[in-house]
Amino acid sequence: MDKTFDAAAAESRLYKAWEEAGCFKAGANASRPETFSIMIPPPNVTGSLHMGHAFNNTLQDILIRWHRMRGFDTLWQPGQDHAGIATQMVVERELAKDKANATRREMGREAFLEKVWDWKGQSGGTIINQLKRLGASCDWSRNAFTMSGAPGAPAGEDGNFHDAVIKVFVDMYSKGLIYRGKRLVNWDPHFETAISDLEVENIETAGHMWHFKYPLAGGQTYEYIEKDEDGTVTLRETRDYISIATTRPETMLGDGAVAVHPSDERYAPIVGMLCEIPVGPKDHRRLIPIITDEYPDPTFGSGAVKITGAHDFNDYAVASRNNIPMYRLMNTSGHLRDDGYDYATCATRAQEIANGDSFGENEVDGMNLVPDHLRGLDRFEARKQVVAEITAEGLAVMTTAGDPRLGRAAAKAEDPDAPVPLVEAKPIMQPFGDRSKVVIEPMLTDQWFVDTDRIVGPALDAVRSGETQILPEQDQKVYFPWLENIEPWCISRQLWWGHQIPVWYGLDLSAPGFSDDEGDGELDMVELGRLLQDGGMVHAGEKAHCAASFEDVQPGFLDEIADIPTPLNHARIIEVADKHEAIATLARSLAEYEISQDPTQLVYPVWRDPDVLDTWFSSGLWPIGTLGWPEQTEALQKYFPTSVLVTGFDIIFFWVARMMMMQYAVVGERPFDTVYVHALVRDEKGKKMSKSLGNVLDPLELIDEYGADAVRFTLTSMAAMGRDLKLSTQRIAGYRNFGTKLWNAARFAEMNGVFAEPAPTAPPAASATVNRWIIGETARVRAEVDAALTAFRFNDAANALYAFTWGKVCDWYVEFAKPLLSGDDAVAQAETRRTMRWVLDQCFTLLHPIMPFITEELWDATGPRSKMLIHGDWPAYGPELIDEAADREMNWVISVIENTRSARAQMHVPAGLHVPMIVTQMDPAAKAAWEANATLIQRLARIESLSEAAAMPKGTITIPAEGATFGLPLADIIDIDAEKARLEKTLGKLAKELGGLRGRLNNPKFAESAPEEVVEETRANLAARESEEAQLKEALARLSEVG
């Protein structure tokens, strides 16, 4: 054997061997009926392994390997998700690298998707290979992908996921659990798609708050009165305006009202009046009502809030409650709209609405209230313009240049008394897209939603009842409130990469008011013309039908047109790109019919919803989708519900909660028995690792440097439940050393012929105390490891194994075994070889789930084996192997050695010097222990000989032990004063301890109320300490006599 384990060379070789032998396959090494299954949290297909993945997958691999070795029918299901936004972003960026490439929009949907699949083909395997480097023992033959089987997927990308996703959508749609509606959503102007509020990061940004005057309509005035807490009037003036503050002046263009709190006396006189939005062409200044609502906080700002329902979530709620129109001001890229009618027309209509006309949602959405000269401007540019125009008009609230509210501007003011507009410098929380990093715009758009209220119940009940257990428990406190206050889940995304929503739209030809003049059920020219011009085609709504495919959706549309007059009711359903094309196609078809009079050529064009589903909608089906659902596969029967989900707390909302809801909604069962939620891996200072901070530790680099086992062991040993990991390379190096330590223990064993004979399959029968002792210690650690892993206490398992392997086996047992291995007692030698072999095998086995590579390598290097360690048999031996007498004896030996070493070191006895030892009194137990282990003690404590004496000679170092007092007569070497000091120090510590013990025992209440075994233990402890104290005092007295 080499001196160290060559991780770099061995890891790929071993992994390949496992994989080629099919060791990871579902059910491999199964020897019992129970199943154990884990679904990997699917990493992004374009992603690469980061520390969080390394941690997450190490824990999963430990559970999987442990169960596989225990003979469970085990499945670790791997796969990736298609990561809609992220992947689309990556591919667009790749395309942009070469200016010659067409952009996404230029090449069109189909061509772009081909590029995405190409990219997936190229880079999709990256993360898989990285997981392999970590040692992840997933069943790769089952690798799943959330876009598998989608239309346009290239060969080799077949699979059930697309069908599963579409089926679920269709089912939920038909049950009414999915609906479409115009709602305010988070809109990413860069990607031009809706995003989830979970994908929005609120970041504090330096912002401004402007204060503007909204003049009352018709120049009306009122007495504006402010009072302090006592009701004393502090301000009274006549105003012809209401003061409004805003951080987003550009949205004023879309204001629908000004709201004040109903209790706000200051504004009571003007509630119900109209006021003017102080921006836009003078001729068409819009007037909006002053309303009351509970939302405005009278103590904040002016107490009056402008209501822009289409661009602010709070305002949206107010506008909804009060039937205030919500005017959308921006287009999908965050520029002010330049579609629709001119400003004057729209403003006129808006005024009618403000004056009380009824209005419809679609009509309002069609109105463009952006003044013509501002149309097309970027939203931030528009803000500047609006501010400038209002200020120029004198409608900004003014203050003096020295007003501290102005922030830095105030400090820099040359003339602090000069009048300036009140623009407060104010930190504001601004929403940013977590991918695009641009400011998110609340936007009123048509989107698809899951009616989560109706499917959330079982997901909550499951955790409440314990049907699914969330560990650590504190994470339930994250799960519950979120689900209890769940919002509708917006599942549509305006992207191309994803599962396209299986809904088709057709023109609504059953326009109300249309009549067939002759009542003959046939359309003539006049009627057709009317249908085209005035009928539903352009302005009326659309008819929507949902089905898994275009074929399946046709019957719905045929029903739809069955009632309209002949011959259109017999039109063929065809699919076109969008509504515009549908109108054109229908018009053309009708025109051709006019000439040909051939009804078989008539078509009714329908178009598919262009949006795709949120990636989390498909990954919400991960537990069943990966097992082949909707097919009732064998795997599904066997491995679902799954056993454990191991995941980071950051995706409890994103993923865990949604899987819970979806699995119950779709198959009516829990997706997993246990959810183990782990913390975040941080850098050694506790900072979140991020590229911008440059504190990212790359797991692959660490694996290169220290080996996968060391990285895995480090992560495991730090996996205390519910706490973040602060990772330092120093620690990883330490665990690399641990591997080397084990390696060298095996090397030592090899040198001593330990592996010459076949490996024992059962704990060897042993008569030597050391062997009996280490066998018992092994049984202890096995129980500890099993208990720890059962409770998901990964760190306890790792630390127990570390302490056992290094602290017990390598430090003591190997040393104790040396004399036996090299001694001339052939029987003892053989027994010790057998025992050491067995103990090392146990170390390899128990450590394998955490450190699979080095243990497999050692397993292979230490003799012929019937199977690889990955399929080794996990031990089940128990406390029957523990021999209390051997334990006591070896602990006594260890304490004598340690105490002797300690005394020697403190007294500066040269380390290499073998010294004589004297014993003055020894009880039978101590005597027996000494005699049985004299060689060991003498060797390890560097004792030349032991002789009995009636009393310690002058200048002796005293070493107390249980049942014996030892001494090292080293008068010529040691300093008497130093020995006195040493003894006194020890006595001091003892005295403190004794004080506590006596105090407790002397307290009658202690004996009364404490449990008996505690009292007993305390008494025994006191006796032992007292005897030690007596020994030391005697020694001290003797030294004092000497002087």
Next chain:
RNA sequence: ACGGCGGUAGCUCAGUGGUAGAGCAUCUCGUUUACACCGAGUGGGUCGGGGGUUCGAAUCCCUCCCGCCGUACCA
């Protein structure tokens, strides 16, 4: 602001009612039948502060202080 978590040795953390532990780092010594990626030894803590419950509190309760993470934020 609310919620969660945390404050224990120089550092990173275990320890959840029986009187404080580990690893790493420090310092000292050391090439002795594997291992310097090593061995032996040593120092180091009123367990964030205060109060309470208890025979006994790092541990349970109350309160305050500090840090981190979420969520919501006020136009």
